[in-house]
Amino acid sequence: STIVCGDSHTSTHGAFGAVAFGIGTSEVEMVFATQCILQPRPKTMRITVDGRLGSGVTSKDMALYIIAQLGTGGATGYFVEYAGDAVRALSMEQRMTLCNLSIEMGARGGMVAPDQTTFDYLKGREFAPSGKEWDEAVAYWRTLPSDDDAVYDCEVRFDAADIEPRVTYGTNPGMGIGISEPVPLPPDDAAARLSFEKALAYMGFRQGESLEGQKVDYVFLGSCTNGRIEDFRAFASYVKGRRKHPDVTAWLVPGSWKVRRQISEEGLDKVLEEAGFEIRQPGCSACLAMNDDKVPAGCLSVSTSNRNFEGRQGPGARTVLAGPLVAAAAAVHGVITDPRKS
Structure with missing residues (x-):
């Protein structure tokens, strides 16, 4: 078709x-x-x-x-x-x-x-x-x-074998690194270097530093990229028996009402609630700062969505794209964390 x-x-x-x-x-x-x-x-x-x-x-x-x-x-x-x-x-x-x-x-x-x-x-x-x-x-x-x-x-x-959990450090999905890698050096091309430096300035990161340990303010699980039942299963598998970090605001948004029903049928909502999380109404939500689901200016969000442009999750919001396991680890530990280590 x-x-x-x-x-x-x-x-x-x-x-x-x-x-x-x-x-x-x-x-x-x-x-x-x-x-x-x-x-x-x-x-x-x-x-x-x-x-x-x-x-x-x-x-x-x-x-x-x-x-x-x-x-x-x-x-x-x-x-x-x-x-x-x-x-x-x-x-x-x-x-x-x-x-x-x-x-x-x-x-x-x-x-x-x-x-x-x-x-x-x-x-x-x-x-x-x-x-x-x-x-x-x-x-x-x-x-x-x-x-x-x-x-x-x-x-x-x-x-x-070359792929490990990924995080983005800049303001487009291509500006990404393995979670164990440092923020890279700027490119040689003058125009590309200017764009690179502008992105780092917006995100508040420096070349050569690790993103592991960076303080996280918001975590978003959802969007048409990672709002399906398997994403919620993965997130729940990590947080089970743990607690959401008190300094993290977490928005867990199913991609559809069918996914929301599956979450309840499988008991994932209970696992998430016991860990301190709340399931929100299905929709696009913080993927593109829809309705009231906006990340405040300056706050760092670990997001399972698809875009991390300036202002994508709210004016001045800083977005690190990642998968559901990295998002879960950030929500529990309050900092960007390699889910394989914890």
């Missing part, structure tokens, strides 16, 4: 093998009127991640790693297909997170070819075919993956 929507993170649907991308309002009008859309054909890029992710490393960390390697414009003009053993090992929800962030490196969209993981996830769902129609659908879906001899305009390869 081709799926379009007036939201750049429509690329999330690429996890199901769909060609999914965001469009503008005039294009939405075109689709409503004709069920067609005129688009230039994008170039193709395959990003292969070999090996296996380490313990405590999530698909969010994989995505932030790839964006840091390629840059926020590294996939501009391309539609990305993710491949490799590390990608195949991801659950559907983890694949959604990976595809969701494709847009943050400039890609038109991102996708993972459908496989048995896809079919197992879809089977029995409300709008999925059933009986003979299901068998026919799966038989067709199995024809969709790229041919073994497919040629891409660009091929990029990474090793999953």
